[in-house]
Amino acid sequence: MKILVTGGSGQLGTSLKRYLSEKKDNIVLAPSHAELDISDRNQVFHYINTNLPDMVIHCASYNSVDLAEENVELCRTVNVVGTRNVADACKEVNVYLLYTSTDYVFDGTKTGEYSVDDVKHPLSVYGKSKSDAEDIVLQANEGNCVLRISWLFGPSKKNFVETIINAAQLRSTLQVVDDQVGTPTYTEDLAVLIDTIIQKRCSGILHATNEGFCTWADFAQEILMVVHSKTVVQRITSAEYSSKAVRPKNSRLSKSCLDQYDLPRLPTWQDALKRYLSKRMQMEE
DSSP states (O other), X not given: OEEEEETTTSHHHHHHHHHHHTSTTOEEEOOOTTTOOTTOXXXXXXXXXXXXXXXXXXXXXXXXXXXXXXXXXXXXXXIIIHHHHHHHHHHHTTOEEEEEEEGGGSOSOOSSOBOTTSOOOOOSHHHHHHHHHHHHHHHHOXXXXXXXXXXXXXXXXXXXXXXHHHHHTTOSEEEEEOSOEEOOEEHHHXXXXXXXXXXXXXXXXXXXXXXXXXXHHHHHHHHHHHTTOOOEEEEEOGGGSOOSSOOOSBXXXXXXXXXXXXXXXXXXXXXXHHHHHHHHHHHHO
């Protein structure tokens, strides 16, 4: 099976490349930005028509949530125009497309978990761009899949786990937001699930995260506990934390949608974090 992964150098893209490439019957294409600029429509059509993948996993995204508030055009060029180019090219050659989206398509005002059918109301430029891209993917082909994910951490030096560990080495106290609730999700776990999703060619909207919920402060505290740091977490509100983009207070995603395809649930986020940190430690030895 020939699989094209856009955004192959990102956290999820890296995990997908590694996992999918280990399966002997797979050919994984993960072009760099220089090889495939998704905002260039002609280049996208040429690449997909030339390589003719069996399916496309579209992870490439402008995901700097705060910077997007100042760089609206760039954000929308990548996330909306780029996704339209990919979706249209896939439609032309009848290729299955899985698009990775975000919990930020919701406003976070719901008290419980968000289902796939809940009304979207993004609060940020980034969230709006991803919401618009979802619509494009589903309108291009009803057989396509939109996979909403949240709070990713994986093989990268730029994720929340690394930020907390690095900050704890410099400070005895860390201020972390405690009124936003969601689920940290390990890209290595997600890659395995995505492989199952594309094999089954699931369509429509799905939610996928590790199990359990926490605040950012809870997540930070768990990280510090696992690495045996004495740094203390000081819990603050979103209002006390300076950021350009408004983020949803509730990012809890219901995974009941996975049942219709008999898809497995991922391990708890605490279990995933321990495995991530264990692998991190092994790599440093």
